[in-house]
């Protein structure tokens with residue numbers, strides 16, 4: 001059984017980002033900039049925003065954290081986004097979710113300039129992914145793909161099953177796997193005989209939000225099992241996969257914590273660098 005170590009893989013990707021940021025600065029005099037907006041006082045959101053800011057500092061990306069009070073109106077948030085859309089120092093914009101209930105999240109995400117949309121949630125980026133033009137792609141599923149690539153796991157012709165159909169993880173994950181020539185099934189809360197579908201998978205991705213949901217009877221021996229879930233149980237983080245028992249059946253598996261999580265943040269920086277290059281008209285490889 002191969003343990004897919006997210007921290008190690010994230011460190012490799014991060015080094016590439018540091019090199020890319022340095023090259024942009026030296027050759028073009030540009031420092032990529034990321035703005036993260038947080039509205040309100042949600043404790044988990046504050047932790048995530050803090051980690052994003054720290055990751056920017058570690059890679060040389062300029063970072064602005066914009067903290068707005070919980071009572072900020074939708075119009076005020078839209079006008080903050082307009083300013084950031086026009087700000088040349090800012091190449092990537094991220095609005096930390098969830099937003100307070102009085103704000104229409106869709107309207108906010110639609111307002112972000114698509115070429116600064118480092119979360120990849122704008123309909124233009126979602127549509128491009130759907131037709132196989134990968135521009136700014138959602139960080140978590142893109143991180144899973146990078147993890148598979150770096151680990152030397154090929155997707156061509158493989159049976160992949162994604163449990164979960166959210167816009168943030170499940171659907172983009174399925175599109176990315178499909179573009180790499182996997183044969184993809186998407187399962188969800190209404191799927192009949194879920195275990196039987198999962199047992200078909202050479203690559204099983206769990207993005208459900210239910211602790212220890214995937215058990216060994218759902219896993220084909222030797223399958224690659226990717227656990228996207230983050231659940232808090234008795235003050236400990238656990239995934240959607242029952243790691244202890246599934247690791248005895250799987251060919252490779254991600255732990256929680258230390259699996260997909262570390263890749264999500266690094267892919268945000270990857271997207272910020274990519275967005276900067278897009279805006280400068282530079283090829284991605286520069």
Ligand code: NAD
Pocket residue numbers: 140163164165166167168169170187188189190191194207208209210228229230231260261264
């Ligand atoms: P979501 O709640 O938006 O979607 C969950 C999906 O699971 C839904 O499509 C639903 O149909 C499916 N589902 C629910 N119950 C099911 C069942 N009994 N059988 C089959 N399918 C079922 O969640 P999300 O935003 O996609 O996140 C999923 C998990 O991934 C959460 O634990 C979340 O915290 C985690 N997550 C982790 C990262 C990371 O960086 N590792 C990033 C985003 C989300």
